Amino acid sequence: QVQLAESGGGLVQAGGSLRLSCVVSGRTFSRYAMGWFRQAPGKEREFVAAISGSGGSIYYAESVKDRCTISRDNAKNTVYLQMNSLKPEDTAVYSCAAALAVAPSQVKEGYRYWGQGTQVTVSS
Numbered sequence: 001q002v003q004l005a006e007s008g009g010g011l012v013q014a015g016g017s018l019r020l021s022c023v024v025s026g027r028t029f030s031r032y033a034m035g036w037f038r039q040a041p042g043k044e045r046e047f048v049a050a051i052s053g054s055g056g057s058i059y060y061a062e063s064v065k066d067r068c069t070i071s072r073d074n075a076k077n078t079v080y081l082q083m084n085s086l087k088p089e090d091t092a093v094y095s096c097a098a099a100l101a102v103a104p105s106q107v108k109e110g111y112r113y114w115g116q117g118t119q120v121t122v123s124s
Contacts, residue, residue: 002026002113004096009118012086016122020081022096022115029077030054033104035111036070036081038092038120048094049081050104059106064090086122093117 008020024032035050049070050059058070069082079096095118097111105111 002098004098004113004115006096006115006118009120011121014087014122014124016086017084018120020094022079024077024098030074031100032098033101034079035097035104036094037108038094040092045108047106050106052104057104088122088124091122092120094120
């Protein structure tokens with residue numbers, strides 16, 4: 001069973017930065033495409049960023065692509081999301097997701113395993 005655990009969320013002022021981490025259990029982390037999604041109150045879960053197992057393919061949502069960087073360290077079974085120039089509209093629960101796939105999906109249905117999420121709150 002694959003388990004995911006996010007950390008790094010918190011309260012930050014607009015314009016600030018946060019680095020989210022997601023540690024994945026298991027010995028075959030490099031075979032998993034990873035994604036970050038977020039869900040704000042009353043809204044649907046939306047795609048933020050995704051990365052292939054090798055790190056060679058990366059995708060971003062238009063709303064964050066100039067402000068976020070997704071990366072992974074396969075030796076540490078960890079995927080990261082660096083978020084800069086945060087805005088109040090970035091406030092949401094951020095979750096990481098894993099899929100045993102070569103190509104990273106940009107839709108939530110493409111992922112089988114999910115973490116519990118970490119809250120990011122951006123104050124104005």
